[in-house]
Amino acid sequence: MMTQEEVLHxxxxxxxxxxxxxxxxxxxxxxxxxxxxxRAFDEAGFDPYALESLDDLQKAPFLTKQDLRDNYPYGLFxxxxxxxxxxxxxxxxxxxxxxxxxxxxxxxxxxxxxxxGITYANGGPDDICHVCYGYGLFxxxxxxxxxxxxxxxxxxxxxxxxxxxxxxxxxEMGSTIICCTxxxxxxxxxxxxxxxxxxxxxxxxxxxxxxxxxxxxxxxSDLEKKFDYKVLDVYGLTETMGPGVAIECWEQxxxxxxxxxxxxxxxxxxxxxxxxxxxxxxxxxxxxDREAVPVVRYRTRDITRIIPGECACGRTHRRIDRLHxxxxxxxxxxxxxxxPSQIEDVMKTFDGxxxxxxxxxxxxxxxxxxxLKAEVDPxxxxxxxxxxxxxxxxxxxxxxxxxxxxxxxKIVEPKSIPRSEGKAKRVVDLREGE
Amino acid sequence: xxxxxxxxxxxxxxRLAALCRVLADAEINMxxxxxxxxxxxxxxxxxxxxxxxxxxVLDEAGFRAMxxxxxxxxxxxxxxxxxxxxxxxxxxxxxxxxGYCFNISEQRSVDVFKINGAEDVLDSIRDAGxxxxxxxxLF
Numbered sequence: 001m002m003t004q005e006e007v008l009h010x011x012x013x014x015x016x017x018x019x020x021x022x023x024x025x026x027x028x029x030x031x032x033x034x035x036x037x038x039r040a041f042d043e044a045g046f047d048p049y050a051l052e053s054l055d056d057l058q059k060a061p062f063l064t065k066q067d068l069r070d071n072y073p074y075g076l077f078x079x080x081x082x083x084x085x086x087x088x089x090x091x092x093x094x095x096x097x098x099x100x101x102x103x104x105x106x107x108x109x110x111x112x113x114x115x116x117g118i119t120y121a122n123g124g125p126d127d128i129c130h131v132c133y134g135y136g137l138f139x140x141x142x143x144x145x146x147x148x149x150x151x152x153x154x155x156x157x158x159x160x161x162x163x164x165x166x167x168x169x170x171x172e173m174g175s176t177i178i179c180c181t182x183x184x185x186x187x188x189x190x191x192x193x194x195x196x197x198x199x200x201x202x203x204x205x206x207x208x209x210x211x212x213x214x215x216x217x218x219x220x221s222d223l224e225k226k227f228d229y230k231v232l233d234v235y236g237l238t239e240t241m242g243p244g245v246a247i248e249c250w251e252q253x254x255x256x257x258x259x260x261x262x263x264x265x266x267x268x269x270x271x272x273x274x275x276x277x278x279x280x281x282x283x284x285x286x287x288x289d290r291e292a293v294p295v296v297r298y299r300t301r302d303i304t305r306i307i308p309g310e311c312a313c314g315r316t317h318r319r320i321d322r323l324h325x326x327x328x329x330x331x332x333x334x335x336x337x338x339x340p341s342q343i344e345d346v347m348k349t350f351d352g353x354x355x356x357x358x359x360x361x362x363x364x365x366x367x368x369x370x371x372l373k374a375e376v377d378p379x380x381x382x383x384x385x386x387x388x389x390x391x392x393x394x395x396x397x398x399x400x401x402x403x404x405x406x407x408x409x410k411i412v413e414p415k416s417i418p419r420s421e422g423k424a425k426r427v428v429d430l431r432e433g434e
Numbered sequence: 435x436x437x438x439x440x441x442x443x444x445x446x447x448x449r450l451a452a453l454c455r456v457l458a459d460a461e462i463n464m465x466x467x468x469x470x471x472x473x474x475x476x477x478x479x480x481x482x483x484x485x486x487x488x489x490x491v492l493d494e495a496g497f498r499a500m501x502x503x504x505x506x507x508x509x510x511x512x513x514x515x516x517x518x519x520x521x522x523x524x525x526x527x528x529x530x531x532x533g534y535c536f537n538i539s540e541q542r543s544v545d546v547f548k549i550n551g552a553e554d555v556l557d558s559i560r561d562a563g564x565x566x567x568x569x570x571x572l573f
Contacts, residue, residue: 007484056567113519150535376442376498376524378493378498381500381502382442382477382498382500383438383440383477383500383502383548384531384532384548385470385472385532386531388442388475388477389472410463410474410475411442411474411475412475413442413444413449413496413497413498414496414497414498
């Protein structure tokens with residue numbers, strides 16, 4: 001048995017050999033055990049027994065979120081339910097939930113994958129891992145929990161909510177690693193500050209493994225300043241496992257994919273063509289060794305790219321870039337495609353407004369109206385009306401040139417944008433019929 | 435120079451009342467309050483007897499409040515009092531960002547101005563024959 005660090009340092013050819021061998025088994029298992037895959041492969045003329053190289057996988061059809069929904073609840077399971085130990089589900093806010101199933105082996109691999117984040121943070125048995133992702137059907141809580149256990153940490157299953165209690169436990173138990181959504185980490189920091197604490201001094205945190213929602217570099221550095229720790233971005237999705245598919249290392253220069261468990265392609269979301277390394281597109285994942293619900297060419301709808309070249313940390317698993325939005329988060333505003341990440345990119349260049357902002361879409365007659373609400377920052381000198389108006393004007397013109405859409409900018413009072421204990425709501429669409 | 439409290443308020447029902455309630459509960463006394471507003475928000479400028487504490491209690495109550503320095507010039511309470519002062523300031527080429535005026539007695543008025551870089555021009559205003567008031571003198 002190799003140690004996790006040995007796996008993470010394998011020569012890339014060896015990783016590719018593991019991938020090829022695993023993908024061969026995956027496509028055959030899908031074909032033989034899942035009626036839906038058999039039909040889809042046959043329709044696409046894809047012969048799973050003829051797969052000789054990873055490039056051959058491009059002949060396989062894509063699997064979409066809709067396919068997962070259509071096969072709710074057990075349609076895509078490749079093993080008998082007696083072998084399935086756990087079920088998770090995506091939130092299903094936009095439709096039928098999608099189901100993740102796990103065999104004992106799947107759960108162990110999940111733990112190992114998330115534990116890599118703790119390894120990247122140079123963590124292990126001496127760490128106290130405070131998990132305040134929500135526990136339950138959401139993969140965040142238990143995924144981080146299994147990761148904490150696999151890394152040998154003392155793991156505290158806090159789940160989300162009851163922030164004052166989180167703060168008490170963080171202080172009193174001396175937690176060194178915290179796993180939660182970035183917005184909840186910020187909420188904890190701000191609440192601690194309101195309680196008169198200094199999270200940098202009063203807590204012992206040295207790393208935060210934060211994911212499940214996008215966050216800007218500015219938001220990250222804000223968090224890092226408040227807690228005096230390092231933030232590692234973690235990526236994953238219920239459809240292929242949960243958090244741990246890719247995690248940032250201490251270099252904070254892209255997220256290392258767990259390539260021994262997932263084979264990644266980047267495609268042009270419009271044409272489905274595979275793009276070369278370095279180009280932005282939609283991430284497509286094929287599981288290498290998942291047993292319960294293997295996936296072949298699952299379209300994640302997440303926009304990223306493979307970062308070419310090697311990471312300074314010396315680990316050989318390739319990196320994806322931090323997510324640049326989702327193909328389905330794309331807003332169509334007056335016919336123009338806008339990604340919330342573009343708005344985030346603009347906002348992070350502005351002092352004077354805090355990390356809390358929200359986009360509100362409304363309709364006036366037949367015209368879409370976009371209003372950006374941003375909370376005024378405590379350090380901003382707003383004594384003169386002209387300074388505020390100037391800030392509004394600068395944000396407005398930066399948005400106009402970045403998005404090609406005119407927006408209204410509203411500066412609002414502190415705490416007037418809802419804080420959530422789960423995901424930050426950056427966009428509120430109040431347009432009718434959408 | 436005197437301390438002035440500036441509070442950013444959204445144009446929402448009850449916010450001004452809430453602001454005043456916070457100051458009242460902290461037993462902070464105001465001698466002057468003025469509102470500058472645009473459609474969505476306003477700036478409330480206040481002269482009170484403890485600006486620093488006002489900023490703290492408002493901050494705690496979730497308001498965005500700050501303290502800034504303004505000059506308070508005493509002028510006679512009669513027609514032309516302000517006009518003469520402004521002419522003097524104009525002659526000194528002082529650029530006023532904003533200002534407001536109030537009476538403190540039948541004889542005396544106070545004109546408050548925000549002038550960027552005001553520290554450098556205090557002497558010239560005094561040389562023009564005006565009295566600059568301190569916070570204490572307003573209470």
